[in-house]
Amino acid sequence: MDRLEAAYGKLLEAFALAACALVFGMTLMICADVLLRNVRIIPGVAGLEWSNEISEGALYLVTMLTAPWLLRRGQHIRVDIILRAVPNKVGWSFEWVVDVLGLASCLLIAYYGARAALASFNAGSMSIKTLVTPEWWLLSVLPVAFLALSIEMLFRMRRLALGERAPRDDAVSTG
Amino acid sequence: MSWDAAAWLMLGGSTALLFLGLPVAFSFLVINLLGAWLFLGGEAGLVQFARNSVGSVASFSLTPIPLFILMGEVLFHTGLAVKVIDGVEHLIRQVPGRLAVVAVVAGTVFSAISGSTIATTAMLGSLMLPVMLARGYHPTMATGPLMAIGAVDMLIPPSALTVLLGSLSGISISKLLIGGIVPGLILSLAFVVYIVVRVKMNPSLAPAASFTEYRGWEKFRPFFQYVVPLVSIFVIVVASMSAGWATPTESAAIGALFTILLAAAYRALTLQNLVLALRGTASISGMILFIILGATTFSQILSFSGASNGVVESISRLGLAPMGLIAAMMLMLIFLGLFVEQVSMMLITLPIFMPLVHKLGVDTVWFGVMFLICMQLGLLLPPHGLLLMTMKGVSPPQVTMGHIFRAVVPYLFMSLLVLALVFFVPAVAVWLPKALF
Amino acid sequence: TLRLVSAFPENAFYVKRTLDWIADVNKDGKGVLQINFIGGPKAIPTFEVGKAVQTGVVDIGFSTGAYYTNVMPEADILKLSETSAADQRKNGGFDLINKIWAEKGNMRYLAKVVEFTPFHIYLNKKIDKPDLTGLKIRITPVYREFFQSMNAQVMTTAPGEVYTALERGVIDGYGWPIHALFDLNWQEKTKYRVDPGFYNAEVALIINLDKYKSLTPAQRDYLERKAQAYEAQNDFWKSYNQQEAKRQAEAGIQVITFDAATNKAFVEKAKDVGWANAIKASPQYGPQLQKVLAK
Numbered sequence: 001m002d003r004l005e006a007a008y009g010k011l012l013e014a015f016a017l018a019a020c021a022l023v024f025g026m027t028l029m030i031c032a033d034v035l036l037r038n039v040r041i042i043p044g045v046a047g048l049e050w051s052n053e054i055s056e057g058a059l060y061l062v063t064m065l066t067a068p069w070l071l072r073r074g075q076h077i078r079v080d081i082i083l084r085a086v087p088n089k090v091g092w093s094f095e096w097v098v099d100v101l102g103l104a105s106c107l108l109i110a111y112y113g114a115r116a117a118l119a120s121f122n123a124g125s126m127s128i129k130t131l132v133t134p135e136w137w138l139l140s141v142l143p144v145a146f147l148a149l150s151i152e153m154l155f156r157m158r159r160l161a162l163g164e165r166a167p168r169d170d171a172v173s174t175g
Numbered sequence: 176m177s178w179d180a181a182a183w184l185m186l187g188g189s190t191a192l193l194f195l196g197l198p199v200a201f202s203f204l205v206i207n208l209l210g211a212w213l214f215l216g217g218e219a220g221l222v223q224f225a226r227n228s229v230g231s232v233a234s235f236s237l238t239p240i241p242l243f244i245l246m247g248e249v250l251f252h253t254g255l256a257v258k259v260i261d262g263v264e265h266l267i268r269q270v271p272g273r274l275a276v277v278a279v280v281a282g283t284v285f286s287a288i289s290g291s292t293i294a295t296t297a298m299l300g301s302l303m304l305p306v307m308l309a310r311g312y313h314p315t316m317a318t319g320p321l322m323a324i325g326a327v328d329m330l331i332p333p334s335a336l337t338v339l340l341g342s343l344s345g346i347s348i349s350k351l352l353i354g355g356i357v358p359g360l361i362l363s364l365a366f367v368v369y370i371v372v373r374v375k376m377n378p379s380l381a382p383a384a385s386f387t388e389y390r391g392w393e394k395f396r397p398f399f400q401y402v403v404p405l406v407s408i409f410v411i412v413v414a415s416m417s418a419g420w421a422t423p424t425e426s427a428a429i430g431a432l433f434t435i436l437l438a439a440a441y442r443a444l445t446l447q448n449l450v451l452a453l454r455g456t457a458s459i460s461g462m463i464l465f466i467i468l469g470a471t472t473f474s475q476i477l478s479f480s481g482a483s484n485g486v487v488e489s490i491s492r493l494g495l496a497p498m499g500l501i502a503a504m505m506l507m508l509i510f511l512g513l514f515v516e517q518v519s520m521m522l523i524t525l526p527i528f529m530p531l532v533h534k535l536g537v538d539t540v541w542f543g544v545m546f547l548i549c550m551q552l553g554l555l556l557p558p559h560g561l562l563l564m565t566m567k568g569v570s571p572p573q574v575t576m577g578h579i580f581r582a583v584v585p586y587l588f589m590s591l592l593v594l595a596l597v598f599f600v601p602a603v604a605v606w607l608p609k610a611l612f
Numbered sequence: 613t614l615r616l617v618s619a620f621p622e623n624a625f626y627v628k629r630t631l632d633w634i635a636d637v638n639k640d641g642k643g644v645l646q647i648n649f650i651g652g653p654k655a656i657p658t659f660e661v662g663k664a665v666q667t668g669v670v671d672i673g674f675s676t677g678a679y680y681t682n683v684m685p686e687a688d689i690l691k692l693s694e695t696s697a698a699d700q701r702k703n704g705g706f707d708l709i710n711k712i713w714a715e716k717g718n719m720r721y722l723a724k725v726v727e728f729t730p731f732h733i734y735l736n737k738k739i740d741k742p743d744l745t746g747l748k749i750r751i752t753p754v755y756r757e758f759f760q761s762m763n764a765q766v767m768t769t770a771p772g773e774v775y776t777a778l779e780r781g782v783i784d785g786y787g788w789p790i791h792a793l794f795d796l797n798w799q800e801k802t803k804y805r806v807d808p809g810f811y812n813a814e815v816a817l818i819i820n821l822d823k824y825k826s827l828t829p830a831q832r833d834y835l836e837r838k839a840q841a842y843e844a845q846n847d848f849w850k851s852y853n854q855q856e857a858k859r860q861a862e863a864g865i866q867v868i869t870f871d872a873a874t875n876k877a878f879v880e881k882a883k884d885v886g887w888a889n890a891i892k893a894s895p896q897y898g899p900q901l902q903k904v905l906a907k
């Protein structure tokens with residue numbers, strides 16, 4: 001089980017690395033767009049008109065790719081004022097309550113997200129903006145990410161069960 | 176369901192989960208599922224909620240967030256921050272509390288490059304605090320200025336939280352970013368004046384020590400070599416936004432790329448620290464964006480249920496004068512700042528505050544800048560102010576939590592005074608955006 | 613009670629008219645039928661209103677077709693109408709639309725309440741022929757192909773950012789109807805309008821089909837009667853648009869126009885590009901719609 005958990009952690013690391021690449025790529029792409037629009041270095045190319053739209057998509061992908069990774073690292077911020085105020089044992093049982101709620105919500109969102117993507121796929125819905133793309137491309141990422149979150153929630157609960165009978169030391173701020 | 180029952184369920188439910196210790200984003204998601212089922216109508220409502228979730232973060236107005244964060248992360252991971260302190264240190268003459276003054280000035284420079292208050296505070300704390308304590312600075316005189324200037328980082332662009340405020344409230348992001356500059360600079364100036372006066376009155380707080388006084392070019396070299404080029408990035412970001420070359424997103428991307436190129440020019444950039452900076456960026460942006468996903472859909476469902484309108488109507492019926500109502504909102508923000516962090520502050524209050532602000536017809540940029548100052552206060556408010564924790568985290572054991580709480584008090588008062596100043600003299604906040612746009 | 617959501621923000625002029633209509637429906641409909649206005653994009657995002665009507669999350673949507681092309685590509689074809697809503701009720705167009713809307717969108721097209729409203733190109737740089745080479749133009753899907761066919765560099769921007777983008781010169785112009793500029797204050801940052809206009813703005817009330825069928829005959833009749841009465845007021849837009857053109861002139865917006873032949877070619881090209889694209893998007897219904905919508 002430990003090995004499985006570690007392997008899953010590796011996968012989440014890979015997701016995060018992909019998110020890093022997206023952030024870097026987005027930076028370069030937006031700069032290229034500004035440059036091409038204001039200085040015509042390539043004849044006939046006056047900016048990358050799809051740049052806005054790709055950035056939006058990248059932002060969404062970064063969110064989805066990092067969410068399970070952040071959960072593994074305890075970096076989804078929370079308010080721990082009460083967890084710290086109550087006895088450790090009580091705080092620990094609160095952790096169970098919130099984990100169960102978290103798991104249930106992730107599973108439900110994965111399920112309904114999958115239904116949304118499937119319905120869109122079956123209807124052949126297109127997103128018509130600067131680019132014309134099938135709507136399910138973006139929609140289908142949501143259930144995958146929330147499934148990944150659900151799995152990590154299970155590992156998280158396992159760590160809670162094996163660990164000290166006290167609340168966790170999760171992040172409490174974004175900065 | 177009546178609007179007040181809906182309001183209790185949505186606002187009360189999410190707050191209860193928040194305090195139970197469920198991460199912020201999940202607190203919203205759990206309540207959203209319930210709200211979507213109840214108000215949007217069963218399974219179709221849940222599918223619609225899933226669709227809305229995707230749209231909530233795939234939004235162009237949010238793209239500056241990772242880019243601004245990247246700027247600060249590159250600055251810190253490549254070690255350029257040390258050079259900035261060095262450059263400032265060479266310049267400043269013997270004044271009472273000299274090192275604290277150096278910290279405030281260097282912190283102001285950081286603010287103009289970094290979009291993250293925590294990073295700024297942690298960096299200043301780990302670089303300056305040991306030196307100050309070693310020179311016999313009282314722990315309150317050593318930690319106070321660092322936390323205070325760390326909080327100001329949020330007011331001075333680039334600032335990820337300002338972008339988020341603009342995006343969630345619909346207030347012009349560029350104007351908000353620029354509106355924060357003057358109050359931010361007033362605060363750092365006030366800090367410097369306070370430090371000098373306070374140490375003059377009580378020199379034992381910060382014993383004067385000898386330092387190498389550089390002469391001629393050597394005095395200015397590190398300043399021109401490191402500080403000026405880095406500050407010029409700030410100028411590029413602000414200028415490209417106000418001169419019409421670029422939208423906030425585009426100027427953020429330009430700023431990020433310039434920071435990376437500058438680090439490369441100083442031969443400070445390695446593949447390793449670039450990846451570290453990107454990881455830091457992905458992690459902070461991911462946290463913020465995932466909360467936004469939950470919060471945007473939360474505010475949609477709240478609005479759909481009729482609760483938003485209901486609450487707004489009933490507050491407007493109280494018949495408070497506009498200024499009274501604005502003041503009440505600020506008080507509520509400061510109160511919230513005692514318990515919850517900045518992103519949640521925005522998410523909890525904006526769905527109710529913004530319709531009221533529009534109804535009152537007051538200047539939204541003015542309101543937004545005051546909102547920023549309240550959030551900045553929240554960073555410093557004991558017992559949970561996040562910069563207090565950050566400072567404790569980088570302090571040696573001889574600095575107690577008590578020192579830190581006491582250290583921050585004078586700076587809290589100065590921030591409150593600036594808040595009052597902006598409240599009574601809106602020009603402090605809105606003059607610069609008006610002049611530039 | 614039927615729940616109505618608007619794809620336009622609450623303060624838009626279109627929505628004010630619709631709120632008046634809802635008030636009227638509710639006043640005369642006591643004991644028969646009531647409509648509850650849920651809100652605008654704050655409650656359901658603009659591009660989700662169509663989906664929400666399709667699945668029954670809301671009962672009635674107030675939207676333009678371009679906002680719900682994700683339900684069916686045919687929605688955007690209605691901008692190509694040259695025949696009026698009244699004509700379409702007679703020539704079979706209305707029935708065809710309702711056949712498509714029912715089949716693909718699970719909705720009934722109740723009434724078209726904005727028409728006789730051309731779109732225009734608004735610019736900050738002068739042009740002397742219908743050629744947008746080198747100009748950065750903000751678009752919605754309505755204008756995409758037509759503007760591209762004139763070599764424009766097209767951009768999509770959030771509506772809230774257009775004002776700033778114009779001010780900063782991030783964009784050189786945009787496509788928009790003849791009216792509703794003043795809702796957004798864009799006239800302050802706009803120098804020229806290109807005449808002639810092209811296409812025909814369409815905004816309609818759409819209702820979820822299951823909900824519609826579940827109404828009693830009396831309710832259905834009442835709703836249809838009120839919706840058709842709203843549609844019957846569409847001549848309002850003709851005079852309103854004249855006023856708006858005058859207001860634009862007073863606000864200092866100059867008209868760019870070309871010689872008669874060029875103008876004619878311009879409108880023809882808009883139409884040709886529009887239909888070519890419509891038929892590509894909907895090979896099944898595009899040609900049928902062309903028969904009833906085009907003149």
Ligand code: NA
Nearest residue numbers: 236770772773
């Ligand atoms: Na925006």
Ligand code: NA
Nearest residue numbers: 286328331333
């Ligand atoms: Na900053």
